[in-house]
Amino acid sequence: RVYTADCAAPTPAKLTQAVSDMKAAYDDAASRSVSALTNIDVMVGAIAGLTFVPGVYKWNAYVQVASDITIKGSADDLFIFQVVGYLVLAADVTVNLVADNTGRGAPQARNIVWQVGGYVLIGARS
Numbered sequence: 001r002v003y004t005a006d007c008a009a010p011t012p013a014k015l016t017q018a019v020s021d022m023k024a025a026y027d028d029a030a031s032r033s034v035s036a037l038t039n040i041d042v043m044v045g046a047i048a049g050l051t052f053v054p055g056v057y058k059w060n061a062y063v064q065v066a067s068d069i070t071i072k073g074s075a076d077d078l079f080i081f082q083v084v085g086y087l088v089l090a091a092d093v094t095v096n097l098v099a100d101n102t103g104r105g106a107p108q109a110r111n112i113v114w115q116v117g118g119y120v121l122i123g124a125r126s
Contacts, residue, residue, distance in 0.1 A: 029080050029115035032056045051098075054107075058082040062118070065089045070096040071112060075105035083116045091123030 005012050034040055035055035043050065045059050048066040054077035062085040071079055099106040114120075 025113065026115055029113045030082065032080050032082070034058045034082075052079060052081075053100075054079055056080040056082065059084060061085045063087045065093050068094045068096060070098050071107050072098045073100050073107045074102045075108050075111075077107055077111060079107065079112045081112075081114045083114065083118070086118035086120065087114060087116045088121045089123055089126040091125055093123065093126040 005015055033056060035057075039055055039057040041059055041061075042057060045061055045063045046066070047063060047069055049068065051070040051072050054073045057080070059082070063081070063083050065088065067090070073079070095112075097107045097109070097112075
């Protein structure tokens, strides 16, 4: 759906609520602590080909994804990727959601948060 401020009610209220919800989600993700010291500046931001397990990850500069990455866990797991600088996904990059061996399904997109302080560039077909 597309909302604009000059549409008839209740669109302006829904738009205001959506922006408020987005800010709350951004602030919540930014406030989370990294889950392990090894989750800081993973591969100095060049994360192509890596597999990520549930947790909070942080990069103090940038993240570049030149080829596919995998997010592995269950349907209830949370993944937060905090990027102080920018995030760039090259063209044709896929983020694979793969189930672990718990039998609780694969990670859900709604439980994967990219909190980026700078700009985001997403290549064609990514």
